[in-house]
Amino acid sequence: MSPVLAGVLQLLALMGALALAYVPLGNYMARVYSSDKHLRVEKWIYKGIGANPDTEMRWTAYLRGVLAFSAAGVLFLYLLQRLQGGLPGSLGFSSIEPAQAFDTAASFVTNTNWQSYAGEQAMGHVVQTAGLAVQNFVSAAVGIAVAVALVRGFARSRTGELGNFWADLVRGTVRVLVPVAAVAAVVLVACGAVQNFSGIHEVGQFMGGSQQWNGGAVASQEAIKELGTNGGGYFNANSAHPFENPTPFTNLFEIFLILVIPLALTRAFGVMVGSVKQGYAILATMVTIWVGFVALMMWTEFAHHGPALQAAGGAMEGKETRFGVGASALFGVSTTLTSTGAVDSFHSSFTGLGGGITMLGMMLGEIAPGGVGSGLYGMLIMAIIAVFIAGLMVGRTPEYLGKKIGPREIKLAACYILVTPALVLIFTAASMALPTPPNSMLNSGAHGFSEVLYAFTSASNNNGSAFAGLNANTDWYNTTTGLAMLLGRFVPMVFVLALAGSLAGQRPVPATAGTLRTEKPLFTGLLVGAILIITGLTYFPALALGPLAEGLA
Secondary structure (H helix, E strand, C coil), rough: CHHHHHHHHHHHHHHHHHHHHHHHHHHHHHHHHHCCCCCHHHHHHHHHHCCCCCCCCEEHHHHHHHHHHHHHHHHHHHHHHHHHCCCCCCCCCCCHHHHHHHHHHHHHHCCCCCCCHHHHHCCHHHHHHHHHHHHHHHHHHHHHHHHHHHHHHHHHHCCCCCCHHHHHCCCCCCCCHHHHHHHHHHHHCCCCCCCCCEEEEEEEEEEEEEEEECCCHHHHHHHHHHHHCCCCCCCCCCCHHHCCCCCHHHHHHHHHHHHHHHHHHHHHHHHHHCCHHHHHHHHHHHHHHHHHHHHHHHHHHHHHCCCCHHHHHHCCCCCCCCCCHHHHHHHHHHHHHHCCCCCCCCCCCCCCCHHHHHHHHHHHHCCCCCCCCCHHHHHHHHHHHHHHHHHHHCCCCCCCCEEECCHHHHHHHHHHHHHHHHHHHHEEEEEEECCCCCHCCCCCHHHHHHHHHHHHHHHHHCCCCCCCCCCCHHHHHHHHHHHHHHHHHHHHHHHHHHEEEEEHHHCCCCCCCCCCCCCHHHHHHHHHHHHHHHHHHHHHHHHHCHHHHHHHC
């Protein structure tokens, strides 16, 4: 079987599995977030944290809950790392330095999982499980909760109430993420992923010396790492490591985990607003962009320029032979079009244009299908922009899902889409202009610039993947990427929740003959075009200096 055919067959198998899970999982999540009943374990949690899950919150109170919970998470994870040297199960590792501890705490709480350290050489079992793995669950649940609040803004009218943050957080964790991740972990263990609490031991003899490895609760963390679109690996090689991702089947299974909740949330959205066709329109937009990116990536990576690449069946540098070019391209696109950031190959070793595709996927705002929760609310913001553009074309007040898109709504949407590009471009420019940060670049020229641009694109969009080559474990990069992650996560959430509150307070507008039919293919095409044009105008100059210059050289 040719490598190209193998890649296409894997793509088709993945799409089939996602199609089978779409309706049942989407309907289940809609019931979870619409229910007024609480499980017994949930009642215990509410009692422990002192929350009343039946109290409705306005957007300001909902936002305070998000920020307070996340701030507590950053503080707890920071202190856990700083105290690691005195904790049991530390495997002899010392405490993490302040700048790196801040960067890692900000990273995992913001669902970014950017890592400026090698996991098997820095983090013991307590930090990995009680710190990082816990944040993998709750940071994903926070993202879903904010998305659900925005959906309620569309579904409700003449009220400013968006639900209860603590109820949404607990339900997302207990009813969605934990059970699915538990099943996924069993599958990974059955397929060869590691799951233990062993210490450091020596393995074999290599060039006159031994190699040291430690085990850990790898499979369980791998499951939520992909399911929650987190991406932080137990090992430095991430999903290229055989302990995390041992076989081609587990590789495809992990891609399935990355995509399944963001895609199924479009079904939950359609059910909750009372029109599954609206959910299908958003789904079609996401799938169109994702399939287009996969096809483009496979084309660039399978291109045979020279006998070496032809003999290898494609650009195999930086890729695992057990996966091949097709699976690596599929994983790379899926992890950068979501906020996952996991890697089964090194994006720096992709072709020049291939590396640019991974960057562009993040620059779109990671909305195709995006992270758990963040992908849906990001796409709905773009839908509002598209509706506004259509309204300008025909001279009508724009409407979406029965809600008028007035000056307040469009200002909030515009502020949302401007935050991340500003962070990416400002931090990248500062890193290239100052005398010390460029010393962290392994390469010079266009490729070196791509390393820096990729780092801040990844951090600001809460992706977490690295281009490789850049030494990010410096005070400058630990501090600036930490700030980029925090601002890139929570400032957009302010605008999303404010928009949700504004929409929830409106009276519903009846559809007329002149209302734009947002469930039709025409709107899907308009939405895809708006996403690509807005992103291209924002990032094209930076891309031209990096991956485009390298790819066309």
